[in-house]
Amino acid sequence: MAVAPERIKAGAPVDRATHIAPSMPSHQSDWASAFLASQLPREIAHVLGGPYHVLYPEQISANVRGFHDAFQASGVDGVIYFGKKANKGACVVRACAEAGAGVDVASVGEFVGALAGGVRGANIMVTGPSKSDELLWLAARHGATVAIDGLDELARVRALSERASVDQPVSVVLRLLPDGVVSRFGMTDEEVTRAVANLPLAGPISLRGFSFHLGGYDAAPRITLARHAIDWCLCAQAAGHRADLVSIGGGFAVDYVPADAWNRFRDEYSDAWFHGSAPALNDSYPYHCAKPGPVMLREIADELASVLRRNKIQLAIEPGRALLDQAGCSVFRVQGTKTRETPTGPYDIITVDGTSLSLSEQWFNSEYLPDPTLWPPEAGESTPTTVGAATCLESDLLSRRRIPLPRRAKVGDLLIYPNTAGYQMDSNESSFHELPIPPKVVLHNTTHGLAWTLDKG
Numbered sequence: 001m002a003v004a005p006e007r008i009k010a011g012a013p014v015d016r017a018t019h020i021a022p023s024m025p026s027h028q029s030d031w032a033s034a035f036l037a038s039q040l041p042r043e044i045a046h047v048l049g050g051p052y053h054v055l056y057p058e059q060i061s062a063n064v065r066g067f068h069d070a071f072q073a074s075g076v077d078g079v080i081y082f083g084k085k086a087n088k089g090a091c092v093v094r095a096c097a098e099a100g101a102g103v104d105v106a107s108v109g110e111f112v113g114a115l116a117g118g119v120r121g122a123n124i125m126v127t128g129p130s131k132s133d134e135l136l137w138l139a140a141r142h143g144a145t146v147a148i149d150g151l152d153e154l155a156r157v158r159a160l161s162e163r164a165s166v167d168q169p170v171s172v173v174l175r176l177l178p179d180g181v182v183s184r185f186g187m188t189d190e191e192v193t194r195a196v197a198n199l200p201l202a203g204p205i206s207l208r209g210f211s212f213h214l215g216g217y218d219a220a221p222r223i224t225l226a227r228h229a230i231d232w233c234l235c236a237q238a239a240g241h242r243a244d245l246v247s248i249g250g251g252f253a254v255d256y257v258p259a260d261a262w263n264r265f266r267d268e269y270s271d272a273w274f275h276g277s278a279p280a281l282n283d284s285y286p287y288h289c290a291k292p293g294p295v296m297l298r299e300i301a302d303e304l305a306s307v308l309r310r311n312k313i314q315l316a317i318e319p320g321r322a323l324l325d326q327a328g329c330s331v332f333r334v335q336g337t338k339t340r341e342t343p344t345g346p347y348d349i350i351t352v353d354g355t356s357l358s359l360s361e362q363w364f365n366s367e368y369l370p371d372p373t374l375w376p377p378e379a380g381e382s383t384p385t386t387v388g389a390a391t392c393l394e395s396d397l398l399s400r401r402r403i404p405l406p407r408r409a410k411v412g413d414l415l416i417y418p419n420t421a422g423y424q425m426d427s428n429e430s431s432f433h434e435l436p437i438p439p440k441v442v443l444h445n446t447t448h449g450l451a452w453t454l455d456k457g
């Protein structure tokens, strides 16, 4: 809390700054700096006449390279499946296909999107609970790998693959339910034992290996569970199965803001920083991470390298958010401003032309914390500002906290949220209020600087 209990008891005046949240400056990549320094934000807003998202696929290729490099440095045979739910952009799967990453899908729509982007069936992993027959049939037809979530699903895949008239068995991994974890996903050790024992060696199903996906962003539990999955591989191999793949899922963290900004926000967290009710700090994403994406992969892969190599086991990862780090931003136009008083000073409430459905974090009792850029940059006086949506819902705010914007926002300015490609921009979008869903703009570097087109999704 910003005000220590001793100070309250002593009757000290409340810090004049308490109604203003601290600044959370975002890390920013070169393309984003070039975009903000150009006239493109205004030109594109003018053409599209509403909010829009920006994607920069070259960053995604660079992020794929980062993970590939980590595998290589550890001497591990690794494979990447992009967790597609993190972004629906067609250019994203295209970038994955070009950079040599597969895609992890959980619906027919995602499967078709992956194929349409040029990802081959053999490079698709199908996860999710009790998948539809249609999705399983597509997986069988296209030679994708299915992460089996339960014994009943395994039986369905068996029945279905016999009917799918494919010339190769359907490749499956068994998803493990980690010991001591409360989850509706995965299979207990007992269920896995039964599955392995009952799978015929030369049937319509080929046991490729084992998988899991954990919450949290730490290497240690992933290393522990990966060892357990490797043991399962050895056990299944001894029974004659192929079992040479372990997928450790996603959960590779993104480093959004520098350590000092995040630590200050977390340590001095105050309800007084927010318009209306404050989100729960406990539910917040950890916006600073000392070991982002490929750094954590390196730590995990180094630990497992010798046992993986000795047993010729491939290590798969399914990063969603981390493959999209720095790959996009979201642009809104200011369409109204008002000023409100608090006991410790005034702040502005601005309304932008979009909704918090285009900045998903708000829907997890949380808040997307990297500061937006008020565009264009102009001189002015720092103004604490809350950002509301263009809807009739009281709780629909893009930023409840009073962000210290460098100047007062005015109608027609743009407000650009950074680094939104991973989950923020489109996972919850809907045409609520019959507002159109913001289009996605794809930026490319050309010899004449940045050029843009619309995403084909």
Ligand SMILES: *Cc1c(COP(=O)(O)O)cnc(C)c1O
Residues within 6 Å of the ligand: 083, 085, 086, 104, 127, 128, 213, 249, 250, 251, 252, 318, 319, 320, 321, 322
């Ligand atoms: C969501 C999900 C992912 C991606 O998670 P991130 O935290 O975005 O890396 C990977 N695998 C599975 C099974 C998932 O459900």
